[in-house]
Amino acid sequence: MNYKDTIHLPSTGFPMRARLPEREPEILKFWQEASIYKRMIDARKSGETYILHDGPPYSNGNIHMGLALNKIVKDFVIKYRSMNGYFAPYVPGWDNHGMPIENNVLDEFRKGGIEIDRLAVRKRCREYAKRFVDIQREEFKRLGVLGEWDNAYFTMSPLYESEILRIFAKLVQRGYIYRDLRPIHWCTTCQTALADAEIEYKEKRSHSIWIRFPLHQDPDGIFGGDKEGSYAIVWTTTPWTIPANLAVTVRPDFEYYVVKKGSERYLIAKALFRETAKELGWKEEEIKIVKRVRGDELANLVFRHPIFDRPSPVLEGDFVTADQGTGIVHTAPGHGEDDFRIGKQYGLRILSPVDEEGRFTSQAGERFAGLDLQRGNEEVLAALTEAGNLLKQDVFEHQYPYCWRCHSPLIFRTTPQWFMNVDHEGHREKALAEIEKVKWVPSESYERIKAAIQTRPDWCLSRQRFWGVGIPAFYCNDCGEAILDADLVNRTADLVKEHSADFWFQPDVMKHYQDVACPKCGSKDLRPEEDILDVWFDSSCSSLIVCRNWEGLRWPVDLFLEGPDQHRGWFNVSLMTGLGAEDTTPYSTVVTNGWVVDHEGKAMHKSLGNYISTKDIVDHYGADVLRLWVASSEFTRDVRVSQEILDRVIDAYRKIRNTLRFLLGNLADFDSEHRIEVEKLPPLERYILHELHKLIAKVRDGFDSFAYHHAFQAIYNFCSVTLSSFYLDVLKDTLYTRAKNSERRRAAQTVMAEALDKLIRVLAPLASFTAEESYRSSPLEKTEESVFLLSFPKVNPELEDRELAYEFSQLLTVRDEVLKALESERSAGNLKASIDARVNLAAKNEALANLLRKYEPQLAELFIVSQVDLVTWDETPEASRKDSLAIAVRKPKGEKCVRCWLWSESVGGHQDHPEICDKCYEAITDDQT
């Protein structure tokens, strides 16, 4: 008889080879056609609401690893919450306005020789954005991210645009918005403002001049009372900004020297004294340090402008460095970022005497008015020389900003802009108090947002661009007054809702505002503002707009989850508008995901050749591999990705998949009616249930604290160690050779069914495709059509059995020792398979000996050997003893059963089946009835 036909080998349609790239799209199709997202959400309608508000990615280019990571984690959150009974709808969105798209479109227009017309550009930008939304939406869906993809939000939708204006109106009405000058990078050739991203830095040869500022006031006697012949030395590379000089800045924590040279005294930072002296050709013997003083003691000094007769006071600023110059910095608030900020801080006026073409205006003084900057530089040098204040003139090579389009050097120039006053009515303090109440994950994230809010300047809301929401302000053509009125903004919002923000840019837009008059002079000759709102303002409104206009959502929300750059970005601006417009913080928890970096921890760049694309991973290995990579990583820190890392994830995937497959295959003949009650299960089975209970506790803990990698490792270890290498290996004999309906086999299947069910559920948010696939292949009774409609496993304390677990931990330690003994026999060539062994076992201490005796009938099974004989310690040969155990490997008694391959003295006891053992005989007999 061929006994092989009588054993119960696993059987399942769940294939070993995943072939995810082909299989996943089918599952995707099922989710889509069966409206699984909608059903997942609807099924929990009565549950507690949990809102994760999606930060909108920019609709340009394909998605990259960072975006994939972010969306996958969000998907973990949504699926986990849903499976726990929360009503957790997910409305994804996109950020559409802004420069990258506008620039690409402008390039198209230029290359095509198309006339650049605002409305035409905007139309094309809209199409462009839509195209990439469609691309990215498909890419996100392919990752298995479930959400309202057909109900997503777009910052360029008319509704959204109009709502932006309503929030803006509220800020206007509450007095947050003001108009002021601000220095920006300006291209004098293109005659336009440039954003940071439009600047390229190149080497430039500039002037390098050392000049002196004569002392004007010295109330603290820093220079010892001699006003005449006392100076501060200043270094600069832009002589043309000298006419705009209004101050000099020192660093409060630097040490400064007053140096005497002949009859003159010079102020200079200690750290830069030597180099400066060398540059100026001062000889050791002719100079003498007459005073040392800290920067913060210089606060009351006032110098005189080196050309004009006007004061230039000393300010204290931390931006002063000791890299270059003299530690005393020429400060022209109209021509530099630092200069501007400190100028505002000290209440200086903003002087920017340069026009759009880069010519001095009359504000620069009669001598310079009308000169371009080239000639202006020369004339300033001449004026400095005449005044006797030019100490040295040289050339200097440094990195300098250039226009990316026309490649001419840029200048800083001030222009009027709209701002949000971040300190309006204690707004900043309120924000700082609010962030203390928010839960930040990881917790250090709080330090970052705090620093970002403490140091953030007023928010410049206006941009001189085309692709965005126009600021509905007016200018009086008669008196020049700027008019910004909340009611008019709201009125514009109504029109934008109907016509989109394009409305504002129509040539005849003013016909809608014929009733509006200049509040200053009464004139009705007005023109519309041409600037648009900063796109950060668009996205800062997203939580308010989306969560108040989409059905089922609510504001404020439970969770924001974005990359670390958003501390200064979206987390920050959302708080600014939320608090400004509604006195409410938009979020209660903020989770930050790390940056995706290469195997060395370096940022990935296509140009560096270390770039890995999500598409490649999905196409080669499947989305579940990408998802498990996310799940295996500590995603709140920077996350590494490399071929080796992916290879390990693929290994893990295979192990998990094969474990599921083995469970599925061995449950083919198992139905719920075969289930054995927990109390009747053998100890091994109850121990595995205890371990399963522990696994669920760990997994829940991981999910609850956004530590998915802990959940993943627990699952992986459970599959690999508890199941595959221990429990399932031990079980093979039972499963294959016992009678199908034997209680021992059904007990094993009961536990396997339980493990399979729980594994599928805990895997569902992580390896969604594989969880769904295995659920569909499962022979167990199905209550739902999709895994996402199932509940997430809860901790069941009744399955916990610490005493049993302790006993098994002892038994497993003994097992390890037995396996070592078997291995040494194997390497000595005395043994091949462990089932061909008999083990003689003795424990030195009484407690362990008792335990072994208690489990004696199970030991052979646990060790996967044919027989175990417990003997007394004294009987054991010295050589077999190791520590407190004695293990000897022997030849089994009896004969090898041809059916189960175990040795038994019962083989030969049945005449009708002379080659098999009792156990197999019973199995065959039982199976036949």
Next chain:
RNA sequence: GGGCCUAUAGCUCAGUUGGUUAGAGCGCACGCCUGAUAAGCGUGAGGUCGGUAGUUCGACUCUACCUAGGCCCA
């Protein structure tokens, strides 16, 4: 230059308030099985905790500095 952060075996991660020979899984090497088979099992070898200097009876765990890297700001 500043702020925040990271640095434990080839990889991904654990390491509680500083305290015996630093853990896990995977990978790797060697071997077994051929009734999970492009699977399964076993055994074993790999870190002195980025570096340096301190504090301490004692530090992966505290302090300082340095190096490398990340995000942001300048």
